[in-house]
Amino acid sequence: GAGVSQSPSNKVTEKGKDVELRCDPISGHTALYWYRQSLGQGLEFLIYFQGNSAPDKSGLPSDRFSAERTGGSVSTLTIQRTQQEDSAVYLCASSLGAGGLTDTQYFGPGTRLTVL
């Protein structure tokens, strides 16, 4: 596709359930990022994939959060045993990831997660 896509656009779940959020990056982009953004707040970095390197998971807030990137393309962010404080917009971004202008990140529309 022309841009980064994310699904679902909205997800309402009950506390304690697991959720999976999907990101389709721009074709050919080797770098993929996940962020979380609560209402009125800045971007909170979660995880970064760069090519075949081990992902930078330093931003994951707890072991309930995990992400994988299959075949260097599609990524899935999984949140297990969701809590109300997990409610936020989850944004995915991709970039060519080779420095300078190629580090420009292209963001998807986000998934709004609401945990009841």
Place this chain on the structure above:
Amino acid sequence: SQKIEQNSEALNIQEGKTATLTCNYTNYSPAYLQWYRQDPGRGPVFLLLIRENEKEKRKERLKVTFDTTLKQSLFHITASQPADSATYLCALKGGNNRLAFGKGNQVVVIP
């Protein structure tokens, strides 16, 4: 520790005036710095990149400066319009080889 600081208070400005935003950073030695715009309910959109050897960069009504001695970038919107109302974020690459974002500074242009 590495920090990127932007003013947390919204900048309210009259239409037609110049809006100036500041991005200060600590413990980074960036080769370049980027600015993004974010509208409510949307992801950030890239605006400009300025390299360490460039003092100033312009794009239409936008102007960015980069002072590596002061560790600061200034972002100017000249002849501001209500459509410029948004949150503007600066971003730069850290030693962990990933782009890090400031929290953003909201601009409100009053007609």
